[in-house]
Amino acid sequence: MSEEKELSYKESIVKARDHMLRFPLVPVKGVPLMNLIANVFDSISAFRPDPSDILVATYPKAGTTWTQEILDLLLHNGNAEACKRAPTPVRSPFLEIVPPPPIPSGLELLEKTDPPRIIKTHLPVQLVPAGFWEEKCKVIYCARNAKDNLVSYYFFDLMNQTQPEPGPFDGYIHKFMQGKLAWGSWYDHVKDYWAAREKKNILFIFYEDMKENPRREVERIMRYLNMSLSDEVINRIVDLTSFKNMKENPMSNYSCVPMPVFDETISPFMRKVTSFIGCDQDGQGHGHGRSSLKDLTVKSSKVLVLITALHEMGLHRPEERVRTIEFQEKHQETNTMITSW
Known part of the structure; x- marks a missing residue:
């Protein structure tokens, strides 16, 4: 009897989609995670990386x-064809994800992938498996302006039919502020990785810096990995990881996740936001997002501004020590406001 043909990643999602639903959140050490993740979190915590593995951590x-695509191209010397060998979630497995069978979990994909592996996680720093620190793996953390991050996450939760129902935008803002979304508080996530960056040798980068000068940030990542590539290769990586090229690339645009799991009639996976009120690349805003933000209470508006200031004031140029002091002062002020929220 012949062995059953192994399903492709997309085929496995198609086969499982009748079992896909908006999974509830369960607290794991105080952090809300999808129940499927919470059920096997001991196995996730016990994961042992190879010292050559690279962890990409983000909210x-x-x-x-x-960041995943930049890393894959760096490791393959800018070879675009090598990076088309599989879609992003297969080339760079999502450590803690546990979808319904027959979709492979992150741990199952990692078992099939030879080091050095690019591993994705949204886990806050205190939940990252200890093996990453013990093996002294390279860890790259990318932080994003809170307001843009909030809007992008909202539209993702609208279109991703496995995430909890986001509800109206007004209420979503409050859940974001209170750390009640999947993977918890944006504020704690960013703050705690920032605090650990020197002790744990984490490269801390910013989404806004990548937009402002992608070549500079690609070079920073390259140096952190102790690599040296030609200007031609670096320029090619910058071009291949532009928004336009990634959106058109079926290996990076998540077209491997079919309807209705990712409902791109609601919002595309790769959605270019130019400001926190949710304007797309063509400059057209989303009316309900704009009006909801206008209708925020003074208090929640202040907290959003203060959280965003962690990037604009304290975090934006980590090499400037004065910024660190400003960050610490702003963190205390923001923390007080959030605690009293």
Whole structure:
């Protein structure tokens, strides 16, 4: 009797989609995670990486796929064809994800992937498996302006039929502020990785810096990995990881996740936001997002501004020590406001 043909990643999602639903959140050490993740979290915590593995850590919708694609191209010397060998979630497995069978979990994909592996996680720093620190793996954290991150996450939760129902935007803002979304508080996520960056040798990068000068940030990542590539290769990587090229690339645009799991009639997976009120590349805003933000209470508006200031004031240029002091002062002020929220 012949063995059953192994399903492709897309085929496995198609086969499982009748079992896909908006999975509830369960707290894991105080952090809300999807129940399927929570059920096997001991196995996730016990994961042992290879010292050559690279961990890409972000809060959801903060430049994860962009960073993954840059890394894959760096490791393959800018070879675009090598990076088309499989879609992003197969080339760079999502450590903690546990979808319904027969979709492989992140741990199952990692078992089939030879080191050095690019591993994705949204786990806050305190939940990252200890093996990454013990093996001294390279860890790259990408942070994004809170307001843009909020809007991007909202539209992702609308279109992703496995995430909890986001509800009206007004209420979503409050859940974001209170850390009640999947993977918890944006504020704690960014703050805690920032605090650990020197002790754990984490490269801390910013989505906004990548937009402003992608070549500079590609070179920073390259140096962190102790690599040296020609200007021609670096320029090619910058071009291949532009928004336009990634959106058109079926290996990076998540077209491997079919309807109705990712309902791109609601919002595309790769959705270019030019400001926190949700304007797309063509400059057209989303009316309900704009009006909801206008109708925010003064208090929640202040908290959003203060959280965003962590990037604009304290985090934006980590090499400037004065910024660190400003960050610490702003963190205290923001923390006080959030605690009293």
